[in-house]
Amino acid sequence: MSRAEQQQDRRHFLRPAGRSAGTLPGWRGWVRAALFLGVLSVSAAGASAQALPPELQKAWKATRLPESALSLEIREAGGPVISSIQADVPRNPASVMKTVTTWTALSTLGPDYTWRTQFLAAPDARVDEQGTLKGPLYVKAAGDPWFTAEDLWNVLRELRLRGIKNLSDVVVDRGVFGQVAIDPGEFDDSPDRPYNASPDAMMVGFGATRILFQPDEKHRQWIPIIDPPTPTVKVDGNLTWQDGSCRPASNFVVDARVQGPVTTIRLAGKAWGSCGEFSMYRLAGTQADHFEALFRLLWRELGGTLGRGFSQGPAPAKAKVLAWHDSPALSDVIRQINKHSNNVMARMTLLTLGAEMNGPGATPETAGQAVRTILKNQNVDTAGWVLDNGSGLSRQGRVTARGLAQMLDVAWRSPMMSEFMSSLAISGMDGTVRRRLRSNDTRGQAHLKTGTLNGSRALAGYVRGASGKRYILVSLVNHPGAAAVRPFDDELVRWLASR
Numbered sequence: 001m002s003r004a005e006q007q008q009d010r011r012h013f014l015r016p017a018g019r020s021a022g023t024l025p026g027w028r029g030w031v032r033a034a035l036f037l038g039v040l041s042v043s044a045a046g047a048s049a050q051a052l053p054p055e056l057q058k059a060w061k062a063t064r065l066p067e068s069a070l071s072l073e074i075r076e077a078g079g080p081v082i083s084s085i086q087a088d089v090p091r092n093p094a095s096v097m098k099t100v101t102t103w104t105a106l107s108t109l110g111p112d113y114t115w116r117t118q119f120l121a122a123p124d125a126r127v128d129e130q131g132t133l134k135g136p137l138y139v140k141a142a143g144d145p146w147f148t149a150e151d152l153w154n155v156l157r158e159l160r161l162r163g164i165k166n167l168s169d170v171v172v173d174r175g176v177f178g179q180v181a182i183d184p185g186e187f188d189d190s191p192d193r194p195y196n197a198s199p200d201a202m203m204v205g206f207g208a209t210r211i212l213f214q215p216d217e218k219h220r221q222w223i224p225i226i227d228p229p230t231p232t233v234k235v236d237g238n239l240t241w242q243d244g245s246c247r248p249a250s251n252f253v254v255d256a257r258v259q260g261p262v263t264t265i266r267l268a269g270k271a272w273g274s275c276g277e278f279s280m281y282r283l284a285g286t287q288a289d290h291f292e293a294l295f296r297l298l299w300r301e302l303g304g305t306l307g308r309g310f311s312q313g314p315a316p317a318k319a320k321v322l323a324w325h326d327s328p329a330l331s332d333v334i335r336q337i338n339k340h341s342n343n344v345m346a347r348m349t350l351l352t353l354g355a356e357m358n359g360p361g362a363t364p365e366t367a368g369q370a371v372r373t374i375l376k377n378q379n380v381d382t383a384g385w386v387l388d389n390g391s392g393l394s395r396q397g398r399v400t401a402r403g404l405a406q407m408l409d410v411a412w413r414s415p416m417m418s419e420f421m422s423s424l425a426i427s428g429m430d431g432t433v434r435r436r437l438r439s440n441d442t443r444g445q446a447h448l449k450t451g452t453l454n455g456s457r458a459l460a461g462y463v464r465g466a467s468g469k470r471y472i473l474v475s476l477v478n479h480p481g482a483a484a485v486r487p488f489d490d491e492l493v494r495w496l497a498s499r
Contacts, residue, residue, distance in 0.1 A: 051085045059491040069479035073405040074496070077412040077462065077470035087402035090384035091476040094451030095341045096458040097392030097399065101350045102334040103411050103420055104374045109356060111331035111419045115144035117202075119155055120319035131165030137322075138315035140173045141202035143355065144327045145348035146336065149205050149228060151325050153298050158323035160302050169308040170295065172288075173315040174201035177351050178361040184283055187393060192256035192282045195393065197344040199351060200287030204294055206344055209233055209284040211254055211265055215241075215273050222271060230293035233284045237267040246275035256282040261289075288312075334423040338449055339431030343391040350390030364389050380406045392451055401474040404460055408472045412462070421447045424461050427493060436486075437493055445497040448473075457482040459489045465499035 072085040120138040182198045185191030194208045210227040220241040252269030263284035354367025368387035386398040425431025428443035432450045451458030460474045477485045
């Protein structure tokens with residue numbers, strides 16, 4: 001699943017919005033800045049060039065990108081600004097937006113915050129001698145971003161241990177969130193890809209179905225296995241067995257097509273037998289459909305029965321708790337979000353923050369307002385920011401390099417600095433930068449969050465210098481050729497690590 005989440009969409013250029021501005025070092029810089037304001041259209045590139053440290057100018061020129069595409073802020077953690085280039089220009093940060101969501105949640109809710117999903121019954125409900133629960137089973141969803149199929153199985157098993165076998169119907173209370181469902185195909189017309197999963201207060205396993213391919217060497221064929229094996233998901237087609245050495249999977253198709261209550265997993269193409277067993281993940285329906293199908297499957301496997309079906313509505317105010325599940329702590333959740341760039345977990349965390357600050361019925365709009373309030377109280381300048389879903393999988397999201405650097409500086413000086421830093425990927429070692437910055441001078445020296453969309457590249461985090469000082473880095477590039485900035489960003493990290 002994490003591999004799928006790391007494959008951000010690359011087919012939509014996000015045009016930068018806002019004005020261009022620069023901050024220049026020294027009295028000469030201030031003079032030039034005044035001239036810059038008078039002749040903005042002709043001097044933006046020159047002002048940016050003056051602010052870029054000489055050691056990095058060659059690396060920037062190698063990108064062949066216009067300097068107007070770059071916003072950069074480098075500062076010593078808890079100290080002065082070293083370089084600032086168009087740092088007040090709002091730009092799309094792609095998945096670097098997740099640092100905003102995770103930091104505001106951590107600093108407000110605390111590292112030990114957990115989500116509790118409860119299974120309840122009406123206040124006067126009882127279980128008869130045959131194990132029949134009189135009245136509905138209520139599921140009070142909490143918006144847990146990391147609720148798994150195993151967690152659901154454990155809670156249902158707790159119900160069976162308490163003598164409950166026969167259910168009349170199940171009522172799911174999703175009231176902690178408002179209307180938050182999205183069209184998974186809206187962003188890039190790939191509605192079956194897990195990175196496009198819709199948030200839902202009762203999400204299980206990100207709403208994704210696993211397609212496991214087992215190799216049958218004797219018959220030279222691939223055997224597809226659907227997990228969970230729900231009756232609403234079917235397989236059509238097959239993968240052809242390919243001889244030869246294992247190569248990256250690129251010549252086969254695994255698509256999910258939803259047609260009414262049934263989802264068909266379409267298979268086509270070839271896969272190398274020498275690669276061995278592998279899995280793919282696809283969205284095979286709505287989050288509500290996925291939860292219901294999985295609930296029915298697991299309840300039946302545990303020997304339970306269900307008379308009618310599922311509906312949605314509020315649980316009684318004084319309902320009695322039958323069983324519950326507590327999520328991992330928020331400090332563990334944000335590691336999954338930042339290190340592996342999990343979009344739907346970020347969306348769920350943002351909504352949770354909104355619900356905790358403003359009450360049940362949270363939406364992306366109310367949650368975004370909560371984030372602004374939190375950052376304002378932390379003296380972070382959010383002018384020009386657009387906070388739409390908290391994940392960065394967006395064309396509209398905007399932040400500024402200066403504001404983001406301010407936020408990272410606040411986090412550095414916070415008692416929760418260690419929890420936040422540990423959620424970021426470590427250069428050359430794990431997460432989305434495990435294959436980058438692997439040389440001796442950079443490996444393990446930076447905690448970073450990457451952002452990748454077509455037309456947008458971003459890098460933000462902390463770098464440990466040779467002197468022992470920590471530096472804050474925010475690099476945002478919006479341009480059709482933004483992919484060319486990666487060597488420059490790596491050189492930024494290398495340069496800071498050598499200081």
